[in-house]
Amino acid sequence: MSGKITFILNNEKVESNGKPSDRLLDVLRNEFELTGVKCGCKEGECGACSVLIDGVLANSCVVALGSIHNCHVTTIEGYSKTKRFEVLSKAYANFSAVQCGFCIPGMVLASEALLSHNPHPTEAEIREGISGNLCRCTGYNAIVHAIQKAAEEGNGLW
Amino acid sequence: MVIVENGYIPADLAEALKIRGEQTVIPYAGGTDLMVDAEDHAYLFLNKVPELKRISEDETYLKIGAAATFTEILNYPGTPEILKAAIHYLAAPAIRNMATAGGNVSNASPKADSSLIFYVSDTLLKLASAKGERILPIEDFITGRGKTALQADELLVEFLMPKKGLENYYYEKVGARKALAISRVAFAGLFNMEGERITRCAAAFGSVADVVLRFRDFEAMMIGLTLPEAKAVKSEFLAKYDQAIVPIRGRVSADYRKHVCMNLLEDFLTQNGI
Structure with a gap:
């Protein structure tokens, strides 16, 4: 065909x-x-x-x-039309995890991919989950905290 | 089968082999290496061909479909730890989700993380064409840097990884960083004993020469020996490798990589009581 x-x-x-x-x-x-x-x-x-x-x-x-x-x-x-996105968006904002913002669309989808098969990741698992997403502002700690927070706040969503 | 311009999307292996035999196409599995250059090639898309995605096992072999992704291999319950260890350091999740063992090996890079494990474990490769099948050891499949024995009408279909004796493994990847690193030196070893005698002392070196290095004649020195006998020939054994390993020039000095190879080989022996 x-x-x-x-x-x-x-x-x-x-x-x-x-x-x-x-x-x-x-x-x-x-x-x-x-x-x-x-x-x-x-x-x-x-x-x-x-x-x-x-x-x-x-x-x-x-x-x-x-x-x-x-x-x-x-x-x-x-993805930004989903409830899960709202939780991640709020958590990223709370930790000022967005600096220049260029990596963030990818970082948010990496967060979703991680949480969708591991709703309560450890810090090490989060760092591995986003290991393929580079942030040249180097705000990794804030991003890791945001994902931890989203996992807590979004309990049941993932 | 779906054909869009010069792209072929076969529904099964029979369709894929038919196209492979009739057209000049580049087999596309995960795309993670091919798409770095992203040229307008005629691709034969294999990433949905069910026979090539399958992972299964029998008594002797773990059978990995050539288009199974590294994530799928990692998640398969029967995947041995030595292969999992290599996949764990292979790129990042998004790449592992697409990249395949078949693609990794077919690129014939001496740095390919999974090739090293297939070398040390004596893995066989099943190739198929519309005319039939053949099975080759990986050492005969990879004929040089970027070169394989794959014929123009053939596809790499499956890996047959012998299951026995993989538990006691040694694996180290030396890279510049933890995630997404391309190895500077990679080493894998397998050591087995039956009673007091050594039955396997396999050592493979990646990222050192044009192909993964394995020296079966040196390994044979150890076979049948007891540990005290092995200790007695250790320095002779190491000297043979020291002479045989000549790293090609790369981004990292050849001297450094040679040194690391020898350190890893010695550590492999020491950890096994030699």
């Missing part, structure tokens, strides 16, 4: 005009104008372009469009 790559983007079925070899990152930013997906390194090192693919954290810069045919893709734009 010939056609186009289709997928579920933030709970909506979409069809992309992109090539199968295109970076998902570029498709999300340029075709679907979801600019919460940040481009930092284009080599899977920094995590700024993190998205959830079928609920699993992925660096969209090293994902080819053709590999996500029929998958569910969640970006920060879709």
